[in-house]
Amino acid sequence: xxxxxxxxxxxxxxxxxxxxxxxxxxxxxxxxxxxxxxxxxxxxxxxxxxxxxxxxxxxxxxxxxxxxxxxxxxxxxxxxxxxxxxxxxxxxxxxxxxxxxxxxxxxxxxxxxxxxxxxxxxxxxxxxxxxxxxxxxxxxxxxxxxxxxxxxxxxxxxxxxxxxxxxxxxxxxxxxxxxxxxxxxxxxxxxxxxxxxxxxxxxxxxxxxxxxxxxxxxxxxxxxxxxxxxxxxxxxxxxxxxxxxxxxxxxxxxxxxxxxxxxxxxxxx
Amino acid sequence: xxxxxxxxxxxxxxxxxxxxxxxxxxxxxxxxxxxxxxxxxxxxxxxxxxxxxxxxxxxxxxxxxxxxxxxxxxxxxxxxxxxxxxxxxxxxxxxxxxxxxxxxxxxxxxxxxxxxxxxxxxxxxxxxxxxxxxxxxxxxxxxxxxxxxxxxxxxxxxxxxxxxxxxxxxxxxxxxxxxxxxxxxxxxxxxxxxxxxxxxxxxxxxxxxxxxxxxxxxxxxxxxxxxxxxxxxxxxxxxxxxxxxxxxxxxxxxxxxxxxxxxxxxxxxxxxxxxxxxxxxxxxxxxxxxx
Numbered sequence: 001x002x003x004x005x006x007x008x009x010x011x012x013x014x015x016x017x018x019x020x021x022x023x024x025x026x027x028x029x030x031x032x033x034x035x036x037x038x039x040x041x042x043x044x045x046x047x048x049x050x051x052x053x054x055x056x057x058x059x060x061x062x063x064x065x066x067x068x069x070x071x072x073x074x075x076x077x078x079x080x081x082x083x084x085x086x087x088x089x090x091x092x093x094x095x096x097x098x099x100x101x102x103x104x105x106x107x108x109x110x111x112x113x114x115x116x117x118x119x120x121x122x123x124x125x126x127x128x129x130x131x132x133x134x135x136x137x138x139x140x141x142x143x144x145x146x147x148x149x150x151x152x153x154x155x156x157x158x159x160x161x162x163x164x165x166x167x168x169x170x171x172x173x174x175x176x177x178x179x180x181x182x183x184x185x186x187x188x189x190x191x192x193x194x195x196x197x198x199x200x201x202x203x204x205x206x207x208x209x210x211x212x213x214x215x216x217x218x219x220x221x222x223x224x225x226x227x228x229x230x231x232x233x234x235x236x237x238x239x240x241x242x243x244x245x246x247x248x249x250x251x252x253x254x255x256x257x258x259x260x261x262x263x264x265x266x267x268x269x
Numbered sequence: 270x271x272x273x274x275x276x277x278x279x280x281x282x283x284x285x286x287x288x289x290x291x292x293x294x295x296x297x298x299x300x301x302x303x304x305x306x307x308x309x310x311x312x313x314x315x316x317x318x319x320x321x322x323x324x325x326x327x328x329x330x331x332x333x334x335x336x337x338x339x340x341x342x343x344x345x346x347x348x349x350x351x352x353x354x355x356x357x358x359x360x361x362x363x364x365x366x367x368x369x370x371x372x373x374x375x376x377x378x379x380x381x382x383x384x385x386x387x388x389x390x391x392x393x394x395x396x397x398x399x400x401x402x403x404x405x406x407x408x409x410x411x412x413x414x415x416x417x418x419x420x421x422x423x424x425x426x427x428x429x430x431x432x433x434x435x436x437x438x439x440x441x442x443x444x445x446x447x448x449x450x451x452x453x454x455x456x457x458x459x460x461x462x463x464x465x466x467x468x469x470x471x472x473x474x475x476x477x478x479x480x481x482x483x484x485x486x487x488x489x490x491x492x493x494x495x496x497x498x499x500x501x502x503x504x505x506x507x508x509x510x511x512x513x514x515x516x517x518x519x520x521x522x523x524x525x526x527x528x529x530x531x532x533x534x535x536x537x538x539x540x541x542x543x544x545x546x547x548x549x550x551x552x553x554x555x556x557x558x559x560x
Contacts, residue, residue, distance in 0.1 A: 110358060
């Protein structure tokens with residue numbers, strides 16, 4: 001029990017990803033600064049675009065009609081695509097190969113020769129990715145705050161904080177899906193591709209169901225349905241049921257991962 | 270006391286047999302050699318013992334604890350060192366980072382680390398990516414022995430070591446044995462098994478075909494006798510599987526030496542050779558007819 005609390009594998013996982021964490025953080029800080037900072041130049045053009053009905057061609061995105069407001073612009077340009085989709089893909093890609101990588105490169109052999117349980121390996125890998133999520137998440141939030149103040153736009157910082165607080169269980173759910181994929185597959189390529197495909201497929205389903213009212217029920221199957229960044233950012237409406245969905249995903253994925261990995265034969269190929 | 274004990278241990282990969290009905294034990298303080306060519310089931314046995322593979326049937330115990338229990342296997346590994354056959358170490362770490370990481374996972378005193386580093390010197394501050402095969406093997410040995418575990422299980426540990434280091438390694442193993450530590454290693458290098466092992470198990474097609482002390486096994490195999498006699502070779506009888514080879518008569522005798530000499534004395538002997546079986550001969554004997 002003493003060893004479980006020491007989190008040595010988690011710390012090692014963090015150390016191994018500190019470069020990636022910095023790169024992703026810088027990337028999102030830079031993109032956030034760019035999009036938020038660009039808004040004043042775009043505002044008029046966007047208003048004009050919406051008045052001519054051009055905005056309809058964006059109706060696969062939620063709240064496309066709000067594009068000309070600062071909150072709407074941030075939601076559409078930053079949160080809907082880069083945050084909820086692209087960052088999810090990037091994290092999934094990294095986490096999805098975390099255990100697969102050890103199996104494929106056979107380092108799992110020597111790791112498991114230590115007095116560590118299989119459960120501990122899976123659980124600590126998950127824990128090891130949490131700092132990455134927190135650092136990217138809150139750096140991005142601080143950047144939005146800074147740029148907003150700099151360009152003199154109005155944004156409710158309390159609501160902004162809520163967006164980034166809800167983002168934590170959202171990304172942890174993504175990570176837990178990644179862990180599940182990484183215990184199931186033995187090849188890095190496979191698990192990484194699957195972790196790109198899952199968020200994309202969900203995003204696609206979400207878009208289709210937005211455009212086709214008949215297919216609206218499909219939205220419940222996508223993770224995006226449970227996190228409306230515009231609602232949170234504009235009105236402070238947090239979808240509490242959505243947070244429970246994320247927590248449920250985390251619990252289910254981790255439990256299945258632990259059980260699956262416990263019973264898996266670690267083969268040499 | 271038995272450190273390792275298996276009872277009808279069996280592992281199938283689907284329909285493919287890995288090992289079948291292995292029953293053997295390794296006693297405390299002995300060096301046990303596990304012999305067999307590639308694909309015989311040596312690695313499967315080791316990986317099953319260490320809980321990497323789940324046995325299809327049968328049981329195995331280390332320190333009397335059943336390896337099938339996931340709680341046990343963690344406890345067992347506190348006192349087990351392991352060197353995998355296909356040793357792969359985190360290439361992005363330096364030697365020191367790797368050893369520190371593993372020391373932190375073991376969470377005990379690294380009593381042998383300094384001694385090991387003297388014998389098997391490795392460039393600790395270089396990334397493992399830049400290590401040669403021999404260096405990797407050395408650091409593999411260091412990590413397995415550094416906390417002086419009760420038993421070290423090794424899968425062909427000397428591959429990649431030069432003869433000088435191999436000798437140092439054998440000396441190190443003998444020293445561990447003197448301290449009452451146990452060593453289990455698989456090999457297909459017969460000379461090394463002959464040099465350091467007390468007892469061997471020979472595995473063929475996943476099944477154990479011999480399990481004995483090396484000396485006892487050699488005695489049991491008998492002696493190779495080559496003899497030249499003045500009489501016609503064809504008149505020589507009374508032994509099984511006699512071969513005639515350029516005037517030499519060759520056969521294997523399990524008789525005691527006195528009986529053998531008395532039987533031979535009926536002939537006029539020109540030349541005589543009595544040779545002990547080597548481990549290699551024994552090995553070939555068990556594998557005869559195998560491809």
